[in-house]
Amino acid sequence: MNADFNPATLEVLGDFDAAHEERLRARVRELIGQSFGPPPKFTVSEWADDRRELSSEASSEPGKWSTSRVEPSRGVMDACSDPEIELVTAMISAQSFKSEVILNLAGFHVDLDPCPMLILQPTLQMAEAFSKDRLSTMIRDTPVIAAKLGSHSRDSEDTILHKKYPGGHITLAGANSPASLASRPIRILLADEVDRYEASAGKEGDPVSLAVERTTTFWNRKIILVSTPTIKGASRIEASYLESDQRRYFVPCPKCAHEQHLQWKQVRWPEGKPEEARYHCEATDAETGEVCDYAWSEAERLEAVQRGRWIATRPEVKGHAGFHLNRIASPWQALGVMARDFVLAKPHPERLKTWVNTRLAETWEEKGERADGGSLLGRREDYTTTAIPSGVGTIVCGVDIQDDRFEVEWIGWGSDDESWSLDYAVRYGDPNNPSFWEQLDHALLREFPHPAGIDMRVEAACIDSGGHFTQQVYDFARPRLGRKVYAIKGIGGPGKPIWPPKGTKNAAKKITVFVLGVDQAKDLHYKRLGVKEPGPGYCHFPNREPYEKPYFDGLTAEKAILKVDRRGFTQKEWIKDRVRNEPLDCRVYGIAARLSLGIDMSRRLSALRQAAEVNRNAAPRPTAAGPSLREGAVLAPAAAAARPRRRVRSSGVQL
Template structure:
């Protein structure tokens, strides 16, 4: 650096510029050799941090004691023996404020270059505006350092300079933001939501870590709620760590234990009265403590908790796992109530496990047993009358070179479904008569027991085969009937039904791109449901619903594989030659999601129509010899009365 100054002096550099450069050199030397701050991160937060009203339910001065589990996590960043910090934690517990406090600590007491990495650039901007900016504004020590950033031409929403360092916010989906500036403190938030690769550059976490290699005192943090077992970044990192858990004492026996969902119990149908039960068993007598903690006792136990490494032999990598049972923000009964509400919904239960228990979701039964589903078929004939629970109808069409396969599906409360009919129409898709048959099929109506004729409200037609243009021609004039041209795309994270369609201006048509992997996940989870109710799939005793149909309905299985970059990915592989029933069910799921339908209101209207129809029916004539016969598929409560040859 002194050589650089000498060169500037030799060539007549401006005196003010030279003085500024000398000041920078002195600052760098001072930072390099100065002792670390006396305060830990939690002590700094207790002393200086102020919570903002728009970012906290309890604005005002920060208190680590209010959320005791955060203490050990924050202080790991001040431990010189720890280089990597992994936090696999429940949503809405401690993770965002931990990141904020670590950033604030370094801005104030230990200036250095920092990078806060979010899943996307949009999320990075939102974090900067909604979390970082209010913290800077309301914490005086930070506003003194960063408060003038808006007047600095080099500062932006995603880049904040201060004396001795900067905070950069970036998106894991942006290669450019991961390929500049050396970083000493790397804070990666929600890593399980990152794309597998930042463009074509590779793993975004690895790219970001590369930027820390020049710092001997670097800190790398990976923070997230987990997702799928075997494909979760945060779980993989936690398993490599010293695996710390938050242990709390039982209020009665004092036994230290980390809080587990299996110890939470409640009286039948009263989840709000849930209590945590001590796990301790006396090894000599076999006697259980089983003390049921009151809510006050649970909160007191949390306040006395400590982090204990379950793999202390691992050095330099601190891993923290924390579920919402250890959170003071929500009562245990509310968590139990939420569980009761989602336990019969596989998709919602998965989210609950990830966000409340901070555990990965293990995919099971990726190929349901076709024989067991075949064996549970039911006696109903939708061609005569619909099952009463149906509130809307969708259809799906799969176009092959010599035929079209069509399935109609009825949907009820909580996406309970009824397969209504399955037909195969043979013909060549480039002939007008072929599409007349398809049009007639999609205009088909069904009789509801409430006396209402129901039509198909949304239809999906696959446009990915050899007759794409013919599909486009067909749907172009039928969009008002919600007849959609769709194309299925695999890959994680893609929504089943897109936010909006993709407009092909050249073809004058809108195509809807489906996330078929997500739909298959949903479909297989629903097939696992054993009892009628939310998500359950009903199938009729009908000609087309034979064993061949159910083989096709379960015609693929999910396989976890490691890709070329070392990531675990899920791939769907055929286990049957023909899988049209599976494809059609995926398209019907998408068609159902396309409908912004208030199902509860729809079903209520059908119940009212049914009641009105019953009240308007004429009373039967009373005769001595009256024969009552049950009408096949009649709405329960109605009957046919034969009297003297007259049916009423």
Template sequence: MEKKTYRLFKKIFETLKPPPDLTLSQWADKYRRLSSEASAEPGKWRTDKCPYQREIMDAITNINIKKVVVMSAAQVGKTDAMILNPIGYYVHYEPAPIMVIQPTIKLAEGFSKERLSPMIRDTPVLTERINDGSRSSGNTIEQKVFPGGHITMVGANSPVGLRSRPIRILLCDEIDAYPASAGSEGDPLLLASKRQTTFWNKKQIDISTPTIKGMSRIEVEYENSSKGEWNVPCPHCGELQPLKWANVKFDKENLNKIEYICEKCGAIASEVEWKEKFTEGKFVHENAENPVKGFHLNTLGSTMTTWREVVEKFLLANEERKKGNVELMKVWINTEMGETWEEEGEKLEEDDLIKRCQMYNCEVPQGVMYLTAGVDTQDDRFEVEVVGWGVEHESWGIKYSVLYGNLDQEEVWQDLDLFLDQTFTRQDGIKMKIRCTCMDSGGHYTNKVYKFCKQRFNRNIFAIKGGSESTAAYIQKPTKNNREKAYLFTLGVDTGKSLLMGRLKVEEEGPGYCHFPRDPGTGYDKKYFEGLTSEKKVLRYKKGRPYFTWELAKAHKRNEALDCRNYASAAIEITGLPLKKQDEQQQQQKKTVKRRRRRTGGIA
């Protein structure tokens, strides 16, 4: 009898005994299993494959740390290590109410179905605790229940989800993509953090790839943290240092050999040699005493991608930047370097562009492949610019005209029609017509603009209006939701102006460069260049959130020239015409013919 009682109590005490202390990285190495849907190497988790993840993960489960901030490049395994692993740890080891915030409800649902459910299915200790496949369990896409807690997944755009219930573990993913306000209820991060007030052992993890300097949430969080930077030892001298892009050495003509120069001893070593030392790396914290632990690393320090991939993306972005398109470089800085992009707020000076003017000695220079036009509509006039386009968006200003008249009368509309229907002669004698026109319809004689454009649909004359979002796509899908049922394109005018300003800064003739004529009668006088450079990009705040917008500089009152060039630029994008060298176009045409033959059984 005594032996039976002893065995019974022994079993009870073993069951009630608290689990041994494990850090998050130790838990992951012991229990976590990677799913085939989310990993090229499914199976047992190994923190040593990505050494930089260890300190971050262990900070998350350190009882003395309430908040962890991770500002990093894209390909470092953030979701698995810093969102999914903590979920697994707290479900299995320290049950608690958990909330995962994604930028939108749709992304939250995708995270649940594509990342969380496979982890639950393939990690046995989680399968035992979460009955994810049973409808009777009460589990849904947005919520998983387990003994002692639940996992709730919400979108930052959902005020109801953010204020629904008390939360101890708050996992905030890609916070730079969160809206400024959850509906009308304020900052989503603040709303969610209020759910933690009842817990003494609360934990918040903020994770994101950064975006624009001065507008990035994660940058603000990181700057107010311990500011830990991932450092690795030099293969030669052993000195710890962060990996910086400036020290990467490569020949763009031969990317088979990419090396890194040590900042301490100057020795040059290969990627393989540096990465062999990653297991000896560590985060060096600028403000080590700060209770908020912050971590930063770029893709050079990642084991999940190669330096060659980083360099290839840089070269592509740099080529686009030379053409005046900085968008790819912005993405590269954010996603590869894990740094904010600093927007240039200054404006161009008209005198710099006036100096660029040259004598064409012809209507249309030889490099022009297509003509487009932009029309700005005012109460007493139309202002029109015709622009020529060459290889890779090299452009030539052809003609700028102001057509005065009473827009209530038909005469000025007829003048505009004749202007847009005229023929221009290229230097080699080729006759050219305007291939596409974008005409402003916002605020001045809107219905008459719609009617004018609809009647000239066969000449690709389209009504446009400016979008209100500063980050809207340049060209958006056209609609016919107007009285005249005319095609109407909504333009992201701020996006277009940023693209145009980038091109105007290109200083070497070639891709993206903007030419202007000095020839008499073309309309490119000082007033035109004052209008073209009339606006500057400025930082403004709305409901406490920063955003960039284009505004008139105090010295200027008119911006019609800028709008006309913006509309003419949109017109070439709407046409979809190829802006490539002739031999490249021919190769593309041959490929198109081959594809057609394959689809049609040999008929081109």
């Protein structure tokens, strides 16, 4: 192809001079070079250092990109431009450089090696947000990209999710959208946060496999998978990393020069002072047995990271580069801040899980998912329904409806999700009989005397509507929605929130149903049962009937197993290994009921303490606590009316 042309053919564009002609000639030569010539001998990191600009909206340090500022990113980026490597897996801590690797690789190909690319995000909404907040700002602020993808170009055919440029395009898609995974062949797949993808894109199967399938026609394809990990045994990114050459980032000790990859077990701090955390060298002299144990200063840690290098721990694996890096190697956060966050998260299983996933970039191994009912029986405490613990700030109910009975648990919740089971009852009857529902209504109106001198009433209740009496549950809950009595349905599967952002309206039944993520609730329940000491997340149980072995067997009646489905995807599944699991169901519904309440628990408990102080200084008044529901009676409306009208409401304590 001849890069020269006759200027007369351009007269339709208007007058032009020699300078215009030369610029046009240069542009034509550039396009021809891009289309038919080999890409320049640039690595991705070299391209980024030379041409990438960071945007103020997306970076704390806008301006010229510098790979040396976050040195571990160099190895990951350059693996993406290594012709010997087809697959790159990066299991890296959150807020490190995952998104920048994706952007730099996209920019490199737009500028030097044009081809069709796909950036895959967990959802279509996240793909749109990534395009608007990250990709578009890079295009705008990086001149060589703006010249080819900028909205000011007459050749641009941009949409939010599809951007064309000479020689290729960038398509953005959601892993939850089968349609966006079934079109257009691609050469470069950039899959972001793969552990957050659904197990299947609609009914089409694993979204990663669907996306990879689109690269099969390219001999020089690249597949890049990046993510923070999630659950051990069910993590896509961990499974891919374990199949790779498993590279780790080794840094030299400032004192002895021993190279080591950074591990949390080497981080230590004085008792009660995590902000003074230091990294300690792991080296041991092979001859003398002397341990280095040198405590690195912050400056020495950062310098060691600058001098680090990636080393493959399985060098026999070819064509698949895997990278694992935690936040100890981050220049963006002091080690003391990371240690402080660990101390704050440690008492809370869910927060600790997030910390392990996002800071250490390690999978979370679920523990306590088969709790021992016998050990729970042995830790019962002495408290009654007539003297509930002072730490209780709100009371909720979980209700399970069976063909011949309802079972109900009253749960008191306090600070940091510490809980007290206040009572548990089984009431037999026919759900087709109005008296059955009258008994349930009395149960939900039950009051408990608090040490603050206040009679506390149930503030929220979740009632299972998924059995044989769905319509009856709807009829009961509909007029009581103002009391936060909710008709609920449980749904299994990963990623479903325990309490939904909003209810699902059933227009035909004139009811709003709340769909609970029961698998997530069971995860949380078993973690809390595993907490050994009173405090955040601890579950208290009273030393009286019906809290005997059958109750605790029912409370721990299910276990989680990992199963591989027919698509080859590993998922966690809860199965019953005991006949009766109603106490577990009631507790799950009670967890959801607590999450439905927007209570400032610190403020609530502070008000209760003040009320208790006033109550202690006041003259004693007669108390007349009603009999337990379990003992065959319910608290009649007349008895409730006879009590002083002082109750806890959702907005705080009303005296």
